[in-house]
Every structure is written in structure tokens, then in C-alpha cells.
Amino acid sequence: MPEITYREAVRDALSQAMRGDERIFLMGEDIAEMGGSMGVTSGMVAEFGPERIRNTPISEIAIVGAGIGAAIQGMLPVVEIMYEDFLTISMEQIVNQAAKHRTMSGGQVKVPLTIRTQGGAGWSPGAQHAQQLESWFVHVPGLKVVFASTPEDVRGLLWSSIYDPNPVIFFEHRTLYPIKGQVPDELEPIPLGKARIHREGTDVSVIATGRLVHEALQAADEAEKDGISVEVVDPRTLSPLDEETIVGSVRKTTRCVTAHEAVVQGGFGAELAAVIQHGAFDYLDAPIERVGAQFAPLAFAPVMEDFCVPHAADVLAAIRRTLARA
Amino acid sequence: MPEITYREAVRDALSQAMRGDERIFLMGEDIAEMGGSMGVTSGMVAEFGPERIRNTPISEIAIVGAGIGAAIQGMLPVVEIMYEDFLTISMEQIVNQAAKHRTMSGGQVKVPLTIRTQGGAGWSPGAQHAQQLESWFVHVPGLKVVFASTPEDVRGLLWSSIYDPNPVIFFEHRTLYPIKGQVPDELEPIPLGKARIHREGTDVSVIATGRLVHEALQAADEAEKDGISVEVVDPRTLSPLDEETIVGSVRKTTRCVTAHEAVVQGGFGAELAAVIQHGAFDYLDAPIERVGAQFAPLAFAPVMEDFCVPHAADVLAAIRRTLARA
Amino acid sequence: MTPVTQVEGKPRASTGTLPKKRLRELFREMLLIRRFEEKVEERFRAGDLPGFLHVAIGQEAVACGVCEALEPDDVIASTHRAHAHTIAKGTPVNAIMAEMYGKKEGCSGGYGGSMHLYDVARGNMGANAVVGGGLPQIAGAALAFQLRKESRVAVAFFGDGATNTGAFHESMNLAQLWKLPVLFVLENNGWAESTPATQQLPLAVEEMAQRAAAYGMTAMEVDGQDIEAVVEATRSARDHAVSGQGPVFLNVRTYRFTGHYVGDPQVYRDKSEVRQLRETQDPIELLRARLGMTGEEFEKVDAEVIAEVEGSVEFAQAGTDPDPADALKWVYADGTMEPASREHSA
Amino acid sequence: MTPVTQVEGKPRASTGTLPKKRLRELFREMLLIRRFEEKVEERFRAGDLPGFLHVAIGQEAVACGVCEALEPDDVIASTHRAHAHTIAKGTPVNAIMAEMYGKKEGCSGGYGGSMHLYDVARGNMGANAVVGGGLPQIAGAALAFQLRKESRVAVAFFGDGATNTGAFHESMNLAQLWKLPVLFVLENNGWAESTPATQQLPLAVEEMAQRAAAYGMTAMEVDGQDIEAVVEATRSARDHAVSGQGPVFLNVRTYRFTGHYVGDPQVYRDKSEVRQLRETQDPIELLRARLGMTGEEFEKVDAEVIAEVEGSVEFAQAGTDPDPADALKWVYADGTMEPASREHSA
């Protein structure tokens, strides 16, 4: 099993898919010569040419909208929104158009569009380059929402997203690009809608996404030293949600912490908590604890940023809170 | 106590405020001669003139953005987004700009902007004119979010929103404009962040917003016939949330139903459920039931629309489900 | 070529390249649209039709003229004012009327309604209830055609109000940058709901072709009440676009004879304005005059289209109501887009 | 008036209306910006500065020239490339450098960083990390001025890349429709990050004033390397705008001598391009030549500004770190905007 970075895994999924399928092309700002602001598509324009690795103007409405139109006309576009903060500009096309065409047309249309984007704090980007907005899209019927946390997952899920016949919002986390992980020799698609149990445990379930999967795993290691057995589950696909695996985990452990980098209020953890308290009501021995960012636009100064954004220690503290309950 | 419609109550708040304060002006599409697509501002251009009741081009980015700029420069603009579905176009200005200026500037700036909008199903508008998107904004630090359900509330809350020093997203529900209700002789501002207990009860709390407040009250009447005592609470301000009143109600009744017209997944009910299961864990005798729309873009045909959108019967069914638990 | 026609003192631009026979067919189509929309108004007022409706009475020549110049494989995106475009692109009135009634037989299966008429098989990518919403997608459709080297154009219909949206700007810009085969058809009726051009456009209605200057895009002035002019302009625009020279912006001057929506009391404009427009700018009357139709001839065609429209109402009324739970049927597509040969065994 | 100056064979447009003394002060300001940004690059590479940074080296004359022509009450909105605008609008370098270091003494209290420099008291409504994000707000500020009948203008700085955004279009359109006192200052450097004009603009860099034609807006061509030209153009634009004639679009041709961001390896452009630009288009060198500065004179000013910049680093390093929990301090404003006299007793 080769070891590659998360960044390489994204590139590999894109490249492998594009090699075999003329319908796939990429559009986004600075994705050609520069390889995108995160270097994800580095080198791809040399292999696939500027027709298929398309630099765009700064036009987030048109990038997504053109992706929709091309998808309806038989292509499999993968568009990149440089920072997920700029998805705010594309919301109309994503929410009113991509998500709804199929229903509004009574099933005449498929929109096999993949919207890749990335975000996340931890490098002092300030308030407009660090948001985590995935929960908005979970509220939109017609969209699928993916948030991958490892090289293996990001590669396998991206493949499935490209070939999914529905619009998929595909979140990557900025701080994960350099992390390394083993991947199967052959690209193995990972079906959307299946959670991954990263670590089995018996005392408490941590349901975590994105960067917080890694923080949760670290917290689990710490907790283990105190004899606490933590199960870490990554939904990977946020919509549709693998309720079975998640609720099943909490029924087993009887305690639950949700963890994401987004602000807590109105975040994906709210949906998780609502689903879990419903599905595991008779099993729960403590209230579900939610871990996430402080409710504030992200301040620039590292000390303040660090204070706002959740870390392993916050997950650990939440684990301890749930266990402190009788 | 005079009886006026919800529509008149909105107009009254706007007019009374504008009469006494030159800083206040309105901007929006077709709000002048036509009085807005809902007739809310009908007649106001005659009183206040086209400088203060400003018809705009179809430019939802600029409408909100210009509101922000004018607010920063000392005005108290009230902008109207004709349908909340079109807030999708303004998201960048709302989320990255209005909500964040104050923090990003280290407190140099206030953005006393009110964004009025309306939405809701029940009249076969199809998928792009009927969404309920309030939960997105609850996820955005720096914004306040109001959703009023009665003439009295809409009038008092709108006044407070106009004079709040922060950006407020003010939701009205289309089907409520014609409803009548008593209001105090003198306009009484209602502070943001205070829930309203519409009806006291002992068996179950229904936390409802917008149109669903009325459906919940109807369901409560029905339930009463079977000897079930339902408490109906309207948060009115969704952010900041009056957790004390809401959690207090559930601690008392030990059972809870949340109800809104928005789709359930990722909706405001998720946040309510997460807060309530946390704050009232030891009191809850049944899982919190969430009532909301089916997870689908809203179909046009009335039979399908009716199926999607929640009614009193759905609230009642949820009440019964919570009570069926031991 | 016949000389430029003068009607009511207003220069008409068309040069008469369409055969009389075809012009008569187009006349019939325009009249069909008119009668269809009048019927829709009537049925709406009678409380038969759910939702809300916008008719294009006065603008029929634009829809019919543009679609006449298109090839069957070309695609369009329509607006909230969608009936005329949809009929002109070939969808039978039965399917449209059934859609208005929310029936399974409707062109969107009852899911869309008046503002969401689709007919993908006939190249109608859908009407859009969000002003400007369809434009970027038309650019994308054209991009697909360009990438696959297909000789097809994608056509966006939109109003003058729509030119104020960010979506319009980004779409025009991208289309010109990439020389996409798009026709941007501005149905310039001088109103956005109740707001006159003077309150929503910084340019005069006549200057609207300047919108294209911001992109260096080829623009054409078109008299939208003269169907021949529309056909000719669209043909040459289409030639331009498919030949790789890039998109074309058509500033089509037209008039909205009715309220913005059915039931609009039009408090914002003079009744006399509408009356005068109907008298001088009716594209159907103008074509009728040009064709030199006798009263008898007209009555015959009119009776035909009225019967067709009546038939569509009967068809719609006899249609099938969807099952309530059908509402959830099309939220997601199943399966995968992977070509069978490449599907992973995993 | 001195005749049009010729430098390096390129016609320079300015006519020399600024007194020599003031020109020397502006020279100093431009040099201060240059040295400040070079220092910022150095400190960033040394790992001192969090976040990421964009410098405006090569574009100093635009910021300084525009702000020179403004009155103290006028307001600006800046971009991700914000240092020059902020210094030119009067914020001391100490406060800016402290902001880079994330200190309480920073011009945004350490909350903003390089892309969010604010100084509201000096009319800087904030830099914006969202391309195009500030433009609609500048229109709104100008609307406030217009409604209150104040003789003030609101100035939006933005790049050529920003002209591709919907926000740009809607702002230009609204400003012209309402004749708002706005100056739209296009810093036309021909690049958006790694993407050259040819890949992101359907117009040639020289044709960009056509963007204004879509709104019927007055446009001016300005040589952004010639500070006098910038001052003169801005002055007349400002006169136009405050006198109620509406906004002005300034197509200011300028050059980005560095990478898009500090650390950008610029794989997308030739090193020789940058070298040549530095040799022929440096606004500081051009002004120095015009002023006929001796080496000695230059060294003196340079030493002064270098000392000022060094001082700012010391100031910043000695600054106070915010308390972590200060992060939550400004999320909401307290109180009410109600004038005391009108506050409700309820």
C-alpha cells in the first residue's frame, strides 16, 4: 500500500478519472499553471491541456453555473471554489439550481456536478478565508455533501462524487493537504453515504468530521491512558447520512461527543445530536456534547484564533464531561 | 387594543420608525409604487418619497451591500429581499461582510442593517419561491435572526431590529400577512432574544416558529380534547436564542416537539434539539420529535406540496409520538 | 428581398427572407401562444390554476422568431415568463397546460408549474423563477458543445431587469472570454415588474446594446415586434456563434402588454400606455397586416388555435393528479455516471 | 502647466499641477510604502508574520495619487492588497505593522491582519479579502452621503480580476443609476493571481474602460505609474462625482512587480517580464527622475523611511498580544441605535 498525501490523493483521483473519461474536466481560479491555490492540480494542465484544466475569471456564480449547464449537457465537470467562504457567492446556483433541477423537471435532468472546495483555520487567514460551512448544504435537499479526512477517503470519495449522478459539494480541509496516509494500490471508490469507524471503543463515541477526526483520534489516545475507550466515527458523507452506523455506535457506547471545526451553533453537530438523541434515546447515559468553534468571526491574531478553534484537548474535555455523568 | 394584520403591523413599524428618524430608509425591488410584492410597503412612497422608499434594480448583492455601507456610514437602512430564496444571492455580503465587519475591525464598526425578507409555501410557488432558510443564518456569528409569527410580535420585533446595532435577518412568512391580531395602542418594542410562551401546558412543549406557531396552537387545541396539555413556545429570535425559556419549558413538561416549515435535516429544529437534549437531559421522558418539511425541493402540484409541508396534524402526530413513550 | 417595412411610422427592420408559407405557420404559432396565454389568464382568474403566472402577451414574436432560427439540437433556457418560449421550442400546449394544472401529464410532471417548464428532449433546459438564474447554465451548456465540437448553440432568454444581476455579468463575461456559442436574447420590454427602465437601468432602453461593450461582445439591435427581423437577426447571430466567433447579444426591443403577473393591477402605469401599445405594437397584428390576411383567413386560423387551446384545457383537466408521495421521487438520481466498461468491481 | 512628460519612450499624461514640495512629500510616502512592504516580505519570510500577505510593490503611485486627491472625510474600501491604500489614507505604519503581528495596537486590534486593515476614523472602511466584496458597500456609503447631502465621495479600489465578479457589476450599475458619488478605481495590473488578463478578461487590458460603457458611466484612462497623472485624474473625477454628475470609473494602468502573494514562485510568468517592469515602470524611480533628485537627497529620504519602518517593527514586536478570549469581544454590539430622546419606556 503506497503512502501519499491528502493533496496527492485528490490529484490522483482527478487524474485517474480524467485519463479514462473525456467527459470530465476541471474549472476554477488559477488551477492551471499555478495548480490551484493549494497546489492540488499542480502539473495537471501539462497532462490534460488548458481545455480540460480551465482557468476561470473570478466569477463564482458562473463557475458553478457553467458547471451545472455542462453537467446537464452530458459532461462530468469538477469545479473548484478556491475557498469555501466564496461558496457564499455561488449559493444561488448551488441551492436553487443544481439541487432542484431534477425535481423541478420531474426527473428529466441529472446534474452530475462535483464542487470541490476547501477551508479551515489554523494558519491565521482571518475571518473571510477560514469558515466551515458544510452544515448549510446538509439542509438542502438534492445535494450530497462529502467531507473527507484521510488520503484514502478523499481519493475514493472523490471518485464516487465525480461519478455520482447528483450534485456533490466536496469539502477538503486546508490543513489536511500535507498529511500522509496509506492508500490501496488501485483506486477503490468509496460509496457515498457510508461512515467509517476509525477506531472502535466502548465508553463513548466521538462523531467527527474533517480535521477534527484527527483531533478526535488524538483525544482518544489520551483518553486511553486513563482507561477510557473511545470510538471514533467519521460520517464522511454528511448528506445522505449513515444514521445506522452512527446511531449504532452510540447505542453501543451510550455516550456521544460530536466534533467539527465549524461554529457549534447551527453546525452539523446539531443535526447529529438531533438524530442521535432520537435514535439512541433509551441508550444515552449523558447528554450529547458538541465540540466546535467559538461563536465568533475568526480573529486573525494566532492567540485568538487558537482560542476559537477546537483542538484535541477540547474533544478530550467533552469526553470527560460525558463520562462525568452518572 | 386595535386589531391589525401582520402586513399592517410590519408597515406600521416601518412607518412609525421612519417618521421619527431620518436615518431610516428602505431599499428593495418594487417597494415603491407597487408597495412590494406582498403589499407591505403599500402607500409608503406617498408619505416618505422615493428617496427613502427606494426601488432598486434586481441586484440582491448590491441591495444588501449598499445597505451595509450606508449602515456603517450612520444610516439605519431596512432592505427588502423579495423572497428569501434570493438571499442565496446576497450570502457573501451577509455572511462575509455584514456579520464580520465588527470583529474584523476590532470593534470600529457597527452595522445596524435590517434585512427583511419573506418566504414560505402553501400557495404552489414551486421550488424556488418557497424555501425557509433561517437555519443557515443561525450558524453565522455576528448576525441576529428574527422570525415573527403574530402582528404584535412582528411590529415590536421589527422596531427593535431596526434599532439594533447589529445586522438582523428578519423573516416574515408569506401566509401570515393576512392574519389579524391585537396589538398594543402604542408600539411596544419587543427585545430581541426573548421567547414567547403562547400557551402554557404541562405534558409536552412545542417549540415552533413562523407559520408553525399557528399550526402548533391548533394542534394544542386538538390535543386538549384528549386531555393533553401542550405548551407552545415561539423563540421569535432564533439567534441569540432564549435558551432559558425554552429549556425551562421542557424541564417542566419533560417532552418536546420542534416545529418549523423548513426541511427537517439541518433545520433550526436540529439546533433546538441539540440545546434541549443538553439542557434538559435529566428531565426528558421521550426523544425530541422534529416536525418540518419533507426532504425534497418543493413540488408545484398542490397535492405534492401539501404532502411536503407540515401542518397541525403533523405536530399533533409528533405530540402523540412523544407521549406514547413510557 | 423586400424593402424595409414601415409600420405606424416606425421603421421595421426585416427584409422578408422567410417564405410566405412559413410566415403563415409562424403567425399561427404566435396566435396559438396568444390564445393559450389568454386562456391561462382566464383559468387563473377563475381559480383553476395554482401558483402564479406571468404571460408574454405582446412578446410572442421574440420567442417564435428566435426559435425559428434555431436547429432542433440547440438549447434554450427560459424565464419566469416562459409559456411563449416553451411553445416556440416545440412543446405541445397540452403538456404545458397540464403542467399549469399540476398534472402528471405536464411537461414537468406537475413538479414545476408555470415558472418551471422543462422539455429537455426538445432542448428546453428549463424556465427559471430566479431572474438571471439560467444564464450561467446556458454558458455551461455551450461549453459542453464547444468541448465536444458540436455545432450547437445555447440560447438564454432574459429581460432587461435581469441585466442588473451579477449572474448576467459573469455569464456574459465568461461566454465572451471563451467564445462560447451562446445567444443572449434580451427581451427588452422596459419594465421589471412595476419598476420602469428609468428606475432600474442606468442606460436608456435604446442603449441597452452597450451592455455588451463591457465584454467586447458582438451586439445586434432587433425589433422584437417584427418576427422576420427577429428570425433574421437570430440566424446571423447563430452563424456567428457556431462558427467559433463567440457569443452574440441581441437587444430585442419588445413590449409587455399586460401586468407583470396575472392579476397585477398595474397601479404603476397608465392604462393609456397599454392601450396604445396594443394598438401600435401588436406583433400578431403587424404580421397579419404584412401577410395581408383577410378577416376570413384570420378567423379560420383563430378558430383552429382556440380549439387547440380548449383541447389543452380539457386534456389538463382530465389529467392525473400525482400521488402526494411522488413529491419525493426525484430528489436524487440513483446509480452512477460511470461508463459500464469502467465501473469498479469494488 | 508643464508639458506632458516623456519617460522611457512612454508618454506620461500628467501636467504637473502639484507643487514640488508636495510632490516630494508624495515621493516620501511612496518610498515609505515600498520600504514597508519590503520589510513585510522580509519579516514574513523570516516566519515572524502569521497569515498570508500581498504587497503592492509597483502600484504605489495609484494609492498615493488617489488619496492625495481626496478630502479627509472621503472614504475608501481596499482589497487584499491593502498596505499601500492604508498608508496613503493616513494610517501610521506603526499601527499597520502591529496589525501584521496580530497585536492589540494594530489598526484592527489584531483581529484583521493584512487583508483586513481598517481605520474608520481616517475614512478607511476596511480592506476586503473577498475580491469585489467592498464595492457594493462603497456604493452604500456614497448613498448615505447623497441622502445627507454631504460633499463626500466613496472610493473603491479593486483589481482587473475583480471586474469579473457579479458584485462589481451590481455596484457599478447601482452607482450610475442613482448617480452616487463613487470613484471606481481599477488597479489594472493585468493579472489575477497567476491568471493573465488574456485568460480572465474578454477585453484587452487597454480596453478596460469599456467596462464602464455598460452603465453609461464616465470613464478615464490613467497612467498609474505617474503619480501626478493619478492625482489629476482623481481630482477631476472627484469634482464630477461630488457635483452630482455621478460616479467615475478610472482605468488605472499599473504593474505588479512581485508575485501575487509573498512567497509566490511565479511559475506562470517570465522572470524577465518582472525585471523589465522594474526597470521601466517603477513609479518611484519615475518620480525621482522627474524631481531630479540627487543621490544624496534620495539617500536621506530613504534613510528616514527605513528608520520609520524599522521603528514600526520594533513598535509591533513590543506590542501587546490580545487575550485569547478577546476573540469573542466584538461579535455583537450592545445597546440600541435609538436616539436617547426617542427611546421607548417599554
Ligand SMILES: Cc1ncc(C[n+]2csc(CCOP(=O)(O)OP(=O)(O)O)c2C)c(N)n1
Ligand atoms: C433574483 C430575483 N430577484 C427578484 C425576483 C422577482 N422578480 C420576478 S420577475 C421580476 C422582474 C423581471 O424583469 P425582467 O428581467 O425585465 O423580465 P420581464 O418580467 O420584464 O419579462 C422580478 C423582480 C426574482 N424572481 N429573482
Ligand SMILES: Cc1ncc(C[n+]2csc(CCOP(=O)(O)OP(=O)(O)O)c2C)c(N)n1
Ligand atoms: C471572491 C473571491 N474569489 C477568489 C479569491 C482569491 N483571490 C484573491 S486575490 C485574487 C486575484 C485578484 O485579482 P485582481 O482583482 O486583479 O487584484 P490584484 O491581485 O491583481 O491586485 C484571487 C483570485 C478571493 N479572495 N475572492
Ligand SMILES: [Mg+2]
Ligand atoms: Mg423587463
Ligand SMILES: [Mg+2]
Ligand atoms: Mg490584477
